[in-house]
Amino acid sequence: MTYRRLPSLIPLRSFEAAARHRSVTRAAGELLVTPGAVSRGVRAxxxxxxxxxxxxGATGLALTPAGEALFAAAKEGLDRIAAGLVATRRATPPRRLRIGAYALFASRWLIPRWNRLRERHPELELELQTTADPLELVPGHFDAVIAVADGRPRPGLQAMPLVAIETGPVCAPSLLPRFHxxxxxxLHSRQRPDDWSRWLAEAGLDGVDAAAGPxxxxxxxxxxxxxxxxxxAMAIQALVAQDLATGRVVAPHPHIRRTSRHFTLLHDAARAGDPALAALRAWLANEICS
Known part of the structure; x- marks a missing residue:
């Protein structure tokens, strides 16, 4: 067997990108690293x-004869690797998952991140079914569900907490100048009828009728x-973050009520080794931490 003595792929990619762009800065932008990291890779x-x-020189980077020879070989090799990966992905049967989730969680948290999931795992095909009824989110009816759970063990199920349920009030910015x-x-939701009474008690606001209002x-x-x-309205903070960031709504009071419950990924524990579920869990973990 012939032994190939090859350099690390990271310095080789740095060199190839810098040679192609004739610029360390543009290479860094392509590779999503700092210019210093590209320079260190080239030096290595x-x-x-x-x-x-x-x-x-004054006009930027120029390849030496040795650089020209290595660049031609590196570019051809990396192009062939990239083409091979594309062909492999096309030849790999899609991994399908049927996911059940709360409609609000899907629209406010999952869908805005959907393109990142597709980019990271193009082999996954997710069928997403949403509902506002917790009784419909039965793990046995789906490959996995994203439901509300309190952290207690559920026999036969693997649970992965995703987003804490923390509530606080929001209103239109136009109401703030005269807010009292x-x-x-x-404004009440039939899905969470006790939110106002619990939040008002924690916030210490007296003289407010927790049951009044549409x-x-x-x-x-x-x-x-x-x-x-x-x-x-009473909002789940993680699901209204974009609305607060854009100013669509504002918080008329700083108190946030923290609960012991989370939106949680649940699936049959016997399927913990399923590659598609493992890929989904890894992606969700990365999104939670980012």
């Missing part, structure tokens, strides 16, 4: 081959009503 490769690969809790219209079929409708200036 030069030390390994024992000769300079670039000359650096005793005169505020509370009721909506879902949290999403109550949030839409709040954004339109119809009153103040």
């Amino acid at each position: 490769l030069e030390e390994e081959v024992g000769t300079a690969l670039f000359t650096r 809790w005793q005169r505020a219209t509370l 009721r909506f079929e879902s949290i999403a409708l109550a949030l839409d009503a709040a954004a339109e200036g119809l009153g103040v």
Whole structure:
């Protein structure tokens, strides 16, 4: 068997990108690293081959004869590797997963991240079914579900907590100048009927009728009503982050009520080794940490 003495792929990629762009800065932008990291990679490769690969002048980088020869070989090799990966992915049967999730979690947290999942795992095909009814999110009916769980062990199921359920009030920015809790219209969700009474008790606000105000079929409708200036709604913080960031809604009070419950990925423990589920769990873990 012939032994191939090859350099590390990281310095080789740094060199190939810098040679193709004739720029360390542009190579760093392509590789999503710092210019310093590209320069270190090129220096490491030069030390390994024992000769300079670039000359650096007023007009930028220029390849030495040795650099020209290595660049031609490196570009061809990396192009062939990239083409091979594309062909392999096309030849790999798609891994299908049927996922059940709360509609609000899907629309406010999962869908905005969906393209990143497709980019990281193009082999996955997810069928997403959403509902507002927790009784429909039965793990046995899906490959996995994203449901609300309190952290207690569930026999036969593997649980992965994703997003903490923390609640706080939101309203339209136009209400803030004249906002007064005793005169505020509370907007309720039939899905979470006790949110207001629990939050008001923790926040220490007296004289507010926790039961008064219109009721909506879902949290999403109550949030839409709040954004339109119809009153103040109780929001799950992780699912309203984008609305707060864009100023669609604002928080009229700083208190956040923390609970012991999370949106949680649940699936049959016997399928823990399923490659598709393992890929989904790894991607979700990365999203939670980022």
